[in-house]
Amino acid sequence: MELVKPGLGLIFWMTITFSIVLFILSKFAWKPILNSIREREDSINNALNAAEEARKQMSALKADNEKLLNQARAERDMMLKEAHEMKENIISLAKKSADEEGRKIIAKANESIESAKINAMNELKSQVAVLSVDLAEKVLRKKMDDRAQQESFVNENLKSITLN
Amino acid sequence: MHANNRKISSYLFPVLMLLMYLVGNTSQVMGQDHHAAAADTAIATEAVHATEGVAEAHAEAHGEAKEEGKIDAGKLIMEHIGDAYDWHIATIGHSHISIPLLVIIKDAAGFKFFLSSRFKHGHATYEGYKIEEGKIAAVNADGTINHEASFYDLSITKNVASMLISVIFLCWIMLSVAGHYTRNKGKAPKGLANLIETLIIFLRDEVAKPSIGPKYAKFLPYLLTIFFFIFINNLFGLIPFFPGGANVTGNIAVTLVLAIFTFVITSFNGNKSYWGHIFMPPGVPKALWILLVPIEIIGMLNKPIVLMIRLFANITAGHIIILGFFSLIFIFGAMNQSLGLGVSVLSVAFTVFMNFLELLVAFLQAYVFTLLSALYFGSAVEEHHHEEHH
Numbered sequence: 001m002e003l004v005k006p007g008l009g010l011i012f013w014m015t016i017t018f019s020i021v022l023f024i025l026s027k028f029a030w031k032p033i034l035n036s037i038r039e040r041e042d043s044i045n046n047a048l049n050a051a052e053e054a055r056k057q058m059s060a061l062k063a064d065n066e067k068l069l070n071q072a073r074a075e076r077d078m079m080l081k082e083a084h085e086m087k088e089n090i091i092s093l094a095k096k097s098a099d100e101e102g103r104k105i106i107a108k109a110n111e112s113i114e115s116a117k118i119n120a121m122n123e124l125k126s127q128v129a130v131l132s133v134d135l136a137e138k139v140l141r142k143k144m145d146d147r148a149q150q151e152s153f154v155n156e157n158l159k160s161i162t163l164n
Numbered sequence: 165m166h167a168n169n170r171k172i173s174s175y176l177f178p179v180l181m182l183l184m185y186l187v188g189n190t191s192q193v194m195g196q197d198h199h200a201a202a203a204d205t206a207i208a209t210e211a212v213h214a215t216e217g218v219a220e221a222h223a224e225a226h227g228e229a230k231e232e233g234k235i236d237a238g239k240l241i242m243e244h245i246g247d248a249y250d251w252h253i254a255t256i257g258h259s260h261i262s263i264p265l266l267v268i269i270k271d272a273a274g275f276k277f278f279l280s281s282r283f284k285h286g287h288a289t290y291e292g293y294k295i296e297e298g299k300i301a302a303v304n305a306d307g308t309i310n311h312e313a314s315f316y317d318l319s320i321t322k323n324v325a326s327m328l329i330s331v332i333f334l335c336w337i338m339l340s341v342a343g344h345y346t347r348n349k350g351k352a353p354k355g356l357a358n359l360i361e362t363l364i365i366f367l368r369d370e371v372a373k374p375s376i377g378p379k380y381a382k383f384l385p386y387l388l389t390i391f392f393f394i395f396i397n398n399l400f401g402l403i404p405f406f407p408g409g410a411n412v413t414g415n416i417a418v419t420l421v422l423a424i425f426t427f428v429i430t431s432f433n434g435n436k437s438y439w440g441h442i443f444m445p446p447g448v449p450k451a452l453w454i455l456l457v458p459i460e461i462i463g464m465l466n467k468p469i470v471l472m473i474r475l476f477a478n479i480t481a482g483h484i485i486i487l488g489f490f491s492l493i494f495i496f497g498a499m500n501q502s503l504g505l506g507v508s509v510l511s512v513a514f515t516v517f518m519n520f521l522e523l524l525v526a527f528l529q530a531y532v533f534t535l536l537s538a539l540y541f542g543s544a545v546e547e548h549h550h551e552e553h554h
Contacts, residue, residue, distance in 0.1 A: 034384065
């Protein structure tokens, strides 16, 4: 069986050749090839990671924007509400003060009317008193022309005015 | 990634097993077909050799056989898949076209260098040596073979030359690819570099990483080298003429050296738990060590032997089948010319099919050799946590 007998020469050359090939390829072929494949893979991975990161940042930014917008919107709403409230307040305040003022004016007017009325009444009373005194004097003059009558009337009246 | 690999191996292995079974079976059938004929003819040639006492180069046997009207298929095949001292390209009529190769002999007198053409295809004796039965043998002064002579035959044979050519080709490819990478740093690979990169990444991610684990980077250059070395030589073996045609990876010396490399690397990288499992199997009573240690040692030695034989047998079987189909043409042609023509159609069809199968086998065997080497490395560097699963 020549076929399964390894030849010495072939073993010798094979060992030498294969060792040299292993050395050459490892040093000059596999090393640069594997290195650059790894570098490329790394750079692709990095790029992918960076893209992912950018995407995340983008979405974060978007969320931020959304938040800001919402905030702004809320602020605007609040401001509007406040303004509204203020308006209401002002209006109600104004109304209230106007009411007050009106009431005050009315009260004053009433008071002055009342006082005027009282004045007028007093005047009227005093007028009526004067007139009635005059009238009474006239009546009395006509009625008590004599001294005796006069004296008895005065006395009568003096009696009725009790000085207490 | 791991799961992915499991998936790939789960369908690659059955396919592989089937192929190996098929190849094994076919070659067996072929062997049976030709057994009788080959045995007869072998005896016949033996007889011829004995009477004539002259070693015949295969082309000579070819010519003679034709003249006698029969063909020695077994011898033809063996000469094609075996080694030779010259690179035979073609025989036209009686003139051989072959490339003479360098013969290197180291004997007591020192190194002898000369071209194999000095042997005149086995007819001549030169510097006390001649080709006998396809091997260089020392001859005595009277022309008889000296079996006691001690010398080392380090000739650049056909296989060595073919290997050198394929290796130069391999280095050229890989260095140009490496050049492409250094020139186009960080860019996407193109053309050849792309093809090679696909294979490299496949070997790295599907073979080295899952088989070896985190320490894979150390072994990756070796794995890549054996894969491409075996693959290129397998492919060169499929080319029927000059730069190819030799049966390098189907030669047991070549597979032996490859297997020894794997074995040596495994052994040198074996950690405490790897050697511990061999010489002090954990989890078994010490009394059983007497039984288990030899088994473990045989298992350890078995691995490279299996690697060696698998590659050798697969590639050789493929070559034998293809040559067998071609021999059929001439065997039938010798009986009857038109029968030979008829068979040639069938033979060529089968050979085409076999060639496609061989292309697959060329890749698969390179892959299997690499994968098994990776698994052996993996077992050598694996950190066992002493789970009692033995």
